[in-house]
Amino acid sequence: MKKTVLALGILTSVVIACTPKASKTPAPEPPPSTAVSTADAENIKAGSVLIGSDKCTKCHKDKTDYVPGHTFEEQEKLMLAMAKKAKLTPEETTGLMAYVKANAKK
Numbered sequence: 001m002k003k004t005v006l007a008l009g010i011l012t013s014v015v016i017a018c019t020p021k022a023s024k025t026p027a028p029e030p031p032p033s034t035a036v037s038t039a040d041a042e043n044i045k046a047g048s049v050l051i052g053s054d055k056c057t058k059c060h061k062d063k064t065d066y067v068p069g070h071t072f073e074e075q076e077k078l079m080l081a082m083a084k085k086a087k088l089t090p091e092e093t094t095g096l097m098a099y100v101k102a103n104a105k106k
């Protein structure tokens with residue numbers, strides 16, 4: 001009995017292996033650039049909400065205005081320090097930094 005099951009199993013896998021694939025061309029994936037910018041847009045949006053939330057405003061007023069007044073390099077360290085103070089999760093920090101990068105002085 002065991003042998004029959006084994007033989008059947010082998011036969012089945014051989015048949016499956018020989019069956020031509022339904023479609024040889026995989027569905028086209030969106031170009032990576034689109035995927036990245038979508039993720040970026042979501043992070044930026046999350047960051048814009050976060051910076052005005054009580055996670056940041058519980059210690060001082062909304063600092064949204066600070067961002068466009070300084071280059072990213074000028075405020076990167078400060079923002080990372082604030083992320084620590086606010087005990088942001090890594091995801092929230094990503095959002096905050098994406099927002100800062102997108103809105104910093106060029």
Ligand code: HEC
Binds near residue numbers: 055056059083096
């Ligand atoms: C635990 C309290 C605390 C939290 C939470 C906090 N901050 Fe701050 N933040 C401070 C203090 C105190 C200062 C002022 C002293 C200094 O510059 O270190 C400051 C200064 C700043 C400045 C500089 C302002 C200026 O005019 O020079 C920015 C920008 C800022 N915070 C952004 C944020 C953001 C964004 C968040 C949320 C992710 C945040 N902070 C969360 C305490 C906090």
